[in-house]
Amino acid sequence: MTSYILALDEGTTSARAILFDRSGAVVSCAQREFPQSYPKPGWVEQDPLEIYAAQYATLTEAVTRCGADPAAIAAIGITNQRETVVVWDKTTGRPLTPAIVWQCRRTADACERLTREGLAPMLREKTGLRPDAYFSATKLAWILEHVEGVRAAAEEGRALFGTVDTWLLWKLSGGTIHKTDETNASRTMLYNIHTHDWDEELLSLFGIPRAMLPTVHPSGAFYGNVTLFGVSVPVCAIAGDQQAALFGQGCFAAGDAKNTYGTGCFLLVHCGETPVASRAGMLTTCAAVLSGERPQYALEGSVFVGGAVIQWLRDAMGLIRETRDSEYFASKVPDTAGVYVVPAFTGLGAPYWDMYARGTIVGMTRASGRDHLIRAALESIAYQTDDILRAAVADTGLPLTRLRVDGGASANRLLMQFQADLSGTEVVRPASAEATARGAAYLAGLTCGFWEDREALRAHFADSTVFTPRMSEEERAARLAGWHRAVRAASAWAADRGAE
Ligand code: ADP
Secondary structure, eight states: OEEEEEEEESSSSSSEEEOTTTTSOOEEEEEEEEEOBSSSTTTTTEHHHHHHHHHHHHHHHHHTTTTOOGGGGEEEEEEEEESSSSSTTTTEEEEEEEEEEEOOEEEEEEEHHHHHOHHHOOOHHHSSSOOTSHHHHHHHHHHHHSSTTHHHHHTTOEEEOOHHHHHHHHTTTTTTTOEEEEEHHTTTEEEEEETTEEHHHHHHHHTGGGGGGGGEOSHHHHHHHHHHOOOEEEEEEEHHHHHHHHTTTOOOOOTTEEEOOOOOOSEEEOOOOOOOOOOSSSSEEEEOOOOOOOEEEEEEEESSSHHHHHHHHHHHHHOOOOHHHHHHHHHHHSOTTOOEEEOOOOOOOTTBBBBTTTOEEOOOOOOOHHHHHHHHHHHHHHHHHHHHHHHHHHOOOOOOOOOEEGGGGGGGGHHHHHHHHOOOOOOOOOOOOOOHHHHHHHHHHTTTSSSSSSGGGGGGGOOEEEEOOOHHHHHHHHHHHHHHHHHHHHHHHHHHGGOO
């Protein structure tokens, strides 16, 4: 009788391993950080061996700490930071170059060239993505072009490419399994989300030999067995972190949406079997499905500065000591008294896409004080989320019934209530904050029969906190109008820069 599902959650700065039992409870958890390096401005790298070592250490710790019998682990599910590129030599098992992390901007010029050459519509149609250094394709092309010996190794069939999931699985399996899942593949800009295969035209555009690429499978599938503590355990799921979180929040049907309030915010809206193309510049991506199911899709939008605006209040402005204090100070005033903070520190993402906009504070009077400013900064997280939520609703034509939330800043009750008020929808926060690992566990557990079906998971969400909208329609409209005016001010500042 098996008792656990082991989720491996390999994030951008730390790896975690979590054992879930059949009731969905976390039995054991271990976490280990690993470093990033910044060899040049805008460059971000990691050591693939450090990523693997951190993940393996957490796995060992999580299992041994609670005394779990390894034979009682029904299956493993892997979830990971997406887009990051690892290239290794399959004969030596060693990386051929540091991993290029998704945040790395070294290929920004190459992406601008793609746009100038008019390739954006083709890329968008095939992959659901926009030409941006974020995605794997230009990073892998960069490695093939610039790292000595990699092109030759690829042509000899020795060099393998993988996102972090693929690298972990290959290492865990002793170099025998070279596979990925659709959610990760759909973030590479090499994968055609309609034909469900690597795209020949894109491979030739980026100069990528097909033999380097892993085979692609549904997220919930039998990937092969790995040996842990002398016991053979099946790997039954892989999913990129955001799609795993969508699944882990129980968002299984068209119109279900989740937002993760971390440093940035990641909003995903499930689109069912239709690959909805966004008119507002959101991305179309594959959602996690189980083997044998028809493909499903999601729209994805992100807020660049989410919880980070609270860190800014703390670190740059010195207005609070701890990020959680933002709730206390914001609660001391009934509203911002007309003050808006637009935290466009690095431009504005969907639906505005203004890379030149900059942070702006408007509406200050002599009566404006610290508490108003803190509240306005906090509210800006909800306004930005609302912008992409409304864009997604317009794109899909689906009504939004509730928004599931997770991530560090979702602990802030004032923010969650304001989100419900502003978006006119219920905001549902599960008791467990582990949506990403939970998603990988659910996918693995459903695949191996540990849980019977999605319905069997419903009970796990019983003690969620629900925030219900209380704001009147007039007040909501007035506040949103003020926010949009503030955003226009942030853009106008940038548009007027020629006048300097
Ligand atoms: P990440 O995974 O991006 O590192 P987390 O999910 O750990 O992010 O969330 C951290 C972010 O949440 C930080 O930007 C922090 O400012 C913000 N945050 C954490 N707690 C609160 C809180 N109580 N109120 C507002 N923001 C918070």
